Amino acid sequence: MNAPANLFRLFNEIVLFLLGALLMLLAVSHRFRPSSNPATWILLGLLLIYWSVRAGMRWAPASTRWHERLRAGSFAAAGVAILSIAWLPSRLAPLALGVAGGVMALRGLLSAAGFARAAIGAK
Numbered sequence: 001m002n003a004p005a006n007l008f009r010l011f012n013e014i015v016l017f018l019l020g021a022l023l024m025l026l027a028v029s030h031r032f033r034p035s036s037n038p039a040t041w042i043l044l045g046l047l048l049i050y051w052s053v054r055a056g057m058r059w060a061p062a063s064t065r066w067h068e069r070l071r072a073g074s075f076a077a078a079g080v081a082i083l084s085i086a087w088l089p090s091r092l093a094p095l096a097l098g099v100a101g102g103v104m105a106l107r108g109l110l111s112a113a114g115f116a117r118a119a120i121g122a123k
Contacts, residue, residue: 023101
């Protein structure tokens, strides 16, 4: 893979890590209050699950197949956590948001480490 594309993917994973860290920070600080309309959480959860299905069905060469599977699994797990906010009591909603953020942050770290390792190994 060429260097600009690899650098762009690494940047995307760092942004995803920061988004996950922000979600975890919101969950820990208890500044998050779920909306009274569960339709937004259902829609967002279903969107993430749809995104995971698309990522899982995408063809990828053997060298980056691990990334596509990690991406699909993390989107599915985050989607289920976000979807559960619609049915959980409001006192447990920050926990579900923290789980979704943790999944995204962990995926960002793992993918960034994998891309950095591949870039170092290519030299």
